[in-house]
Amino acid sequence: xxxxxxxxxxxxxxxxxxFVSAIKFSVTPGHQWQDNIITAENYIYEQNDKKIVIxxxxxxxxxxxxxxxxxxxNLSFGGQSAFDGLDIIKKTDSQPGIVLIETNEIFRSAAExxxxxxxxxxxxxxxxxxxxxxxxxxxxxxxxxxVFWSLPKIKDLLVPGTEKKIIAxxxxxxxxxxxxxxxxxxxxxxxxxxxxxxxxxxxxxxxKKLIHYKEYFKEKGIEIIxxxxxxxxxxxxxxxxxxxxxxxxxxxxxxxxxxxQIQDCSKFSTEDGIHxxxxxxxxxxxxxxxxxxxxxxxTTKKSLQKLCTEIPNDxxxxxxxxxxxxxxxxx
Amino acid sequence: MLFNSYQFIxxxxxxxxxxxxxxxxxxxxxxxxxxSFIFYSANHPKLLLLxxxxxxxxxxxxxxxxxxxxxxxxAYAATGVCLNLLTLAFFKYSPLFGKSFFPQGNSVxxxxxxxxxxxxxxFFTFLGIxxxxxxxxxxxxxxxxxxxxxxxxxxSINTALFISFFPQILAGPIVKAHDFIxxxxxxxxxxxxxxxxxxxxxxxxxxxxVIADNLKDMTFWIAYPYFQGxxxxxxxxxxxxxxxxxxxDFAGYSLIAIGVAGxxxxxxPENFNFPYISQSFSEFWTRWHISxxxxxxxxxxxxxxxxxxxxxxxxxxxxxxxxxxxxWHGAAWSYAVxxxxxxxxxxxxxxxxxxIKVPRNNVITALKVAMVFSYVSVAWLLFKLxxxxxxxxxxxxLVNNINTSFNLHIVLPIAIYSFPIVVYHLLYLxxxxxxxxxxxxxxxxxxxxxxxxxxxxxxxxxxxxxxQF
Numbered sequence: 001x002x003x004x005x006x007x008x009x010x011x012x013x014x015x016x017x018x019f020v021s022a023i024k025f026s027v028t029p030g031h032q033w034q035d036n037i038i039t040a041e042n043y044i045y046e047q048n049d050k051k052i053v054i055x056x057x058x059x060x061x062x063x064x065x066x067x068x069x070x071x072x073x074n075l076s077f078g079g080q081s082a083f084d085g086l087d088i089i090k091k092t093d094s095q096p097g098i099v100l101i102e103t104n105e106i107f108r109s110a111a112e113x114x115x116x117x118x119x120x121x122x123x124x125x126x127x128x129x130x131x132x133x134x135x136x137x138x139x140x141x142x143x144x145x146x147v148f149w150s151l152p153k154i155k156d157l158l159v160p161g162t163e164k165k166i167i168a169x170x171x172x173x174x175x176x177x178x179x180x181x182x183x184x185x186x187x188x189x190x191x192x193x194x195x196x197x198x199x200x201x202x203x204x205x206x207x208k209k210l211i212h213y214k215e216y217f218k219e220k221g222i223e224i225i226x227x228x229x230x231x232x233x234x235x236x237x238x239x240x241x242x243x244x245x246x247x248x249x250x251x252x253x254x255x256x257x258x259x260x261q262i263q264d265c266s267k268f269s270t271e272d273g274i275h276x277x278x279x280x281x282x283x284x285x286x287x288x289x290x291x292x293x294x295x296x297x298x299t300t301k302k303s304l305q306k307l308c309t310e311i312p313n314d315x316x317x318x319x320x321x322x323x324x325x326x327x328x329x330x331x
Numbered sequence: 332m333l334f335n336s337y338q339f340i341x342x343x344x345x346x347x348x349x350x351x352x353x354x355x356x357x358x359x360x361x362x363x364x365x366x367s368f369i370f371y372s373a374n375h376p377k378l379l380l381l382x383x384x385x386x387x388x389x390x391x392x393x394x395x396x397x398x399x400x401x402x403x404x405x406a407y408a409a410t411g412v413c414l415n416l417l418t419l420a421f422f423k424y425s426p427l428f429g430k431s432f433f434p435q436g437n438s439v440x441x442x443x444x445x446x447x448x449x450x451x452x453x454f455f456t457f458l459g460i461x462x463x464x465x466x467x468x469x470x471x472x473x474x475x476x477x478x479x480x481x482x483x484x485x486x487s488i489n490t491a492l493f494i495s496f497f498p499q500i501l502a503g504p505i506v507k508a509h510d511f512i513x514x515x516x517x518x519x520x521x522x523x524x525x526x527x528x529x530x531x532x533x534x535x536x537x538x539x540x541v542i543a544d545n546l547k548d549m550t551f552w553i554a555y556p557y558f559q560g561x562x563x564x565x566x567x568x569x570x571x572x573x574x575x576x577x578x579x580d581f582a583g584y585s586l587i588a589i590g591v592a593g594x595x596x597x598x599x600p601e602n603f604n605f606p607y608i609s610q611s612f613s614e615f616w617t618r619w620h621i622s623x624x625x626x627x628x629x630x631x632x633x634x635x636x637x638x639x640x641x642x643x644x645x646x647x648x649x650x651x652x653x654x655x656x657x658x659w660h661g662a663a664w665s666y667a668v669x670x671x672x673x674x675x676x677x678x679x680x681x682x683x684x685x686x687i688k689v690p691r692n693n694v695i696t697a698l699k700v701a702m703v704f705s706y707v708s709v710a711w712l713l714f715k716l717x718x719x720x721x722x723x724x725x726x727x728x729l730v731n732n733i734n735t736s737f738n739l740h741i742v743l744p745i746a747i748y749s750f751p752i753v754v755y756h757l758l759y760l761x762x763x764x765x766x767x768x769x770x771x772x773x774x775x776x777x778x779x780x781x782x783x784x785x786x787x788x789x790x791x792x793x794x795x796x797x798x799q800f
Contacts (some may be wrong), residue, residue, distance in 0.1 A: 139787060
């Protein structure tokens with residue numbers, strides 16, 4: 001019985017491996033952790049030749065991939081920090097031209113479990129040889145994707161034009177007042193968290209890591225752009241964020257590095273205080289893309305740097321207009 | 332050390348290889364003790380002191396009960412049991428005691444709250460108790476052939492192996508002394524029941540790594556305050572998913588323990604027997620965590636008088652056993668509430684059983700199964716949300732958010748991962764309707780598929796839920 005079982009498993013595995021190697025899917029991850037692993041594995045095994053890499057936390061996960069420049073990979077992870085992406089770039093020995101580092105969660109270290117899981121020698125090699133072992137090729141992940149792909153089609157076929165009752169994006173909107181409670185609850189927690197600067201030992205530790213990466217990228221000829229994702233205005237000038245900016249400016253002198261900050265965060269709206277919502281995320285992505293394109297086309301660092309210090313005080317009331325104003329001013 | 336870690340696989344492989352070498356034949360228990368100490372102390376070497384202390388206490392007291400003066404046997408046994416309970420109480424309940432009975436900022440209260448909970452303590456102190464009680468019960472002594480005419484050293488080795496045996500030290504099954512100790516003898520490779528071990532390991536790892544470890548990422552959203560944003564259907568799906576997760580996690584662990592123990596020639600008792608097909612609460616407790624429920628029955632319910640002292644006393648005994656059983660799970664009042672809920676269900680069921688005669692047909696059976704499962708599932712909320720206010724808030728959200736929409740990103744994966752467990756239970760219900768030859772033919776294909784899923788679809792590794800107890 002054991003022998004037969006092992007034969008069947010081997011056959012299934014080899015067949016499945018052939019199947020996923022032959023057909024490439026764009027999958028719907030089941031949850032955040034899986035999304036993180038898929039993002040990392042896609043970079044490690046397939047896309048580490050990208051010329052622009054964005055590293056960040058869940059804040060940058062909100063950037064809209066389709067609006068980012070071509071040849072750009074968003075190596076940001078929900079619940080984690082920019083250091084996870086930086087570690088991956090280093091461990092894969094990849095050579096992008098530009099690395100954009102999100103600074104908001106810079107006091108958070110890389111997740112050890114996550115990194116160990118990705119680069120455990122045996123597992124890493126096996127996943128490289130057998131794509132069936134990669135997270136995105138999990139049979140249930142493919143099944144999940146197939147259902148999400150076919151469900152709207154079936155629904156439209158059965159009842160054309162009816163309003164969708166299935167809410168397929170994050171928290172449902174069944175009870176908006178409850179949603180607001182959560183938003184307020186989360187914002188209160190964040191305000192409390194942001195009201196205290198981090199402990200000196202944490203600042204020193206993160207500073208060392210940033211200096212290490214600054215030197216590493218310099219040695220490899222990789223350019224660095226730092227950016228701060230817009231957050232709720234109640235948090236934007238908190239003690240924590242001031243500490244973040246001070247640390248960044250200490251490690252990356254403003255006259256040598258570009259550090260993009262949105263001065264007036266009230267123009268952007270968030271879901272919970274830190275994550276841009278569906279309206280603001282595309283606007284900020286387009287803005288970031290425009291900056292990257294200008295940077296690549298030779299605009300001086302000094303000119304770009306002005307963005308973080310001399311943003312005009314316009315009277316427009318939307319994030320889109322705000323970004324457009326910044327860019328027009330920049331011209 | 333997790334059962335699904337490379338370190339564990341390496342430990343089992345190396346121990347297994349050495350274990351059956353001819354020169355080791357007479358030292359097999361010592362080798363297993365050594366492997367168990369490595370296993371137990373892998374993450375926290377200091378904990379080995381506590382385990383050694385427990386082994387010494389239980390060895391001395393049980394040896395005295397077994398071979399000391401007849402006059403003092405009861406005193407020795409009681410001392411040993413008390414020492415076990417005190418150790419458990421000190422490490423497990425001091426934080427609750429400190430939190431409940433000392434004002435905030437009090438140094439004694441702070442000290443009590445800082446006492447760490449050593450992993451597996453609830454399990455190995457119970458093993459110590461079974462050793463002492465079984466030693467004391469004269470009818471059991473006869474079964475200890477292994478112990479007869481042997482030296483104290485030999486006795487100590489056997490006791491140490493019984494308490495520290497690594498497949499079961501962290502989360503059971505809670506094997507009784509009278510079941511395990513007679514098994515201690517020289518083992519031979521030819522005696523291994525390979526099919527039994529292989530099936531237990533494949534099914535155990537499938538339940539843990541594919542079902543439980545994937546479901547945990549969906550049931551995560553039961554946490555406060557995230558559940559507040561979900562609709563009733565999503566909340567019910569998550570609760571259902573958590574029921575499946577906790578079963579898969581613990582049943583998976585137990586099966587792996589049984590499989591690994593089998594490789595070393597030991598039979599551990601079955602811990603789960605398709606619990607979610609139970610038609611009554613009393614049946615549920617004969618199918619869920621069987622080793623704990625039989626322990627509580629044998630060592631607590633019967634000594635309290637069981638059902639032999641009248642109806643009222645039976646209800647009280649049930650409540651005592653279940654509340655203490657709840658407290659055994661964790662040092663929080665919510666666990667006591669959980670135990671109370673189950674005790675009350677058992678008492679009410681017993682009361683109604685005498686009063687109402689329910690007709691027997693498939694519809695009634697299905698309703699009974701659904702009712703028991705729903706009640707048990709709601710009670711699991713107390714495991715997931717240890718703050719009682721959050722449990723109430725969860726139930727209030729469930730009632731307030733009734734509508735037809737749901738979050739497909741949560742509901743769909745729960746449905747997919749729960750499906751095998753539903754089928755697993757259904758197949759058991761239909762076991763008499765399928766022919767044995769048909770099952771035999773399909774078995775390799777089924778286990779082959781499970782193994783394929785373990786290889787390709789495991790979730791991110793996570794500690795077993797019952798490790799926290």
